[in-house]
Amino acid sequence: MVQLTLIKITGYGPWTLTLGSDREHRLQMLQASLYHEIQKLFSEKNCLAFPNRFDETFVISNGLTLDEHIEIQKKLAQTFELSFSMSIGTGNTPFEASSNADKARRTKTFLNQDYTIFGFPIQKEVGPVQIIHMDVDGSTSISANKTAYEVSSLILKLYAEMSEFFLERNSLAFFMGGDNFMVISTNANKDEISKFLDTVKQKHGILFNCGIGTAQTGRDAAKLATKSLDAIRDLRDSGKQETRILELTC
Numbered sequence: 001m002v003q004l005t006l007i008k009i010t011g012y013g014p015w016t017l018t019l020g021s022d023r024e025h026r027l028q029m030l031q032a033s034l035y036h037e038i039q040k041l042f043s044e045k046n047c048l049a050f051p052n053r054f055d056e057t058f059v060i061s062n063g064l065t066l067d068e069h070i071e072i073q074k075k076l077a078q079t080f081e082l083s084f085s086m087s088i089g090t091g092n093t094p095f096e097a098s099s100n101a102d103k104a105r106r107t108k109t110f111l112n113q114d115y116t117i118f119g120f121p122i123q124k125e126v127g128p129v130q131i132i133h134m135d136v137d138g139s140t141s142i143s144a145n146k147t148a149y150e151v152s153s154l155i156l157k158l159y160a161e162m163s164e165f166f167l168e169r170n171s172l173a174f175f176m177g178g179d180n181f182m183v184i185s186t187n188a189n190k191d192e193i194s195k196f197l198d199t200v201k202q203k204h205g206i207l208f209n210c211g212i213g214t215a216q217t218g219r220d221a222a223k224l225a226t227k228s229l230d231a232i233r234d235l236r237d238s239g240k241q242e243t244r245i246l247e248l249t250c
């Protein structure tokens with residue numbers, strides 16, 4: 001089981017219009033500070049945030065209670081002039097959790113109306129979550145004979161394929177920066193991941209390294225996934241073994 005929290009800015013569209021047309025720079029600064037604040041407040045509680053189109057953020061919130069969500073809502077309200085809704089969903093898969101969060105928001109099922117927190121009653125024992133940290137092997141040399149924008153275009157193509165492939169398997173993929181992606185999963189299947197890696201290699205000539213981490217909280221799962229990824233690099237650099245997928249569980 002995984003618990004996800006989706007944070008959205010309330011009434012963002014109409015509010016942006018009140019800024020007039022010279023607004024883009026202000027919206028970009030706001031979105032960057034909001035992401036910073038959300039990542040800070042949630043990671044302090046062992047959660048991990050994932051950017052979703054800049055005006056929404058997903059958080060793996062395993063173990064986070066309603067009171068702790070309220071505490072974060074209060075801090076966000078102190079920092080920003082905008083208000084936010086939170087929708088909490090749990091599920092056997094990340095897709096199911098996200099769809100339950102959506103359902104609660106659409107049906108206005110409140111866990112706390114004063115602080116605009118939607119959701120169905122929070123389950124105490126949520127269980128482990130998995131993160132797959134994917135990183136392009138040797139992106140520095142791949143980028144050497146491409147322009148910065150051509151590299152971005154390639155990364156976007158990889159992201160689109162990853163998102164589609166993993167969504168079909170009820171997992172959610174996010175671009176984390178540089179050549180890094182993280183997939184939120186609950187039951188990563190190495191054969192399935194290998195299938196994705198083979199397709200990408202065939203279509204784009206790109207190799208991914210892939211670290212898997214499983215833990216009770218989002219932050220711990222990410223830590224183990226990144227540790228697995230770094231172990232793959234160490235094996236490669238020591239010339240010992242060619243490994244593409246490695247898993248660590250706490």
Ligand SMILES: Nc1nc2c(ncn2[C@@H]2O[C@H](COP(=O)(O)OP(=O)(O)OP(=O)(O)O)[C@@H](O)[C@H]2O)c(=O)[nH]1
Pocket residue numbers: 135136137138139140141176177178179180226233
């Ligand atoms: N989000 C995130 N970005 C990272 C991380 N490590 C590196 N980066 C970014 O990824 C870019 C590429 O770095 P690397 O993946 O180490 O470079 P590489 O040439 O592909 O080397 P290998 O992955 O070891 O094959 C860096 O410039 C950073 O922007 C990470 O753990 N998380």
Ligand SMILES: [Mg+2]
Pocket residue numbers: 135136137138139179
């Ligand atoms: Mg890399």
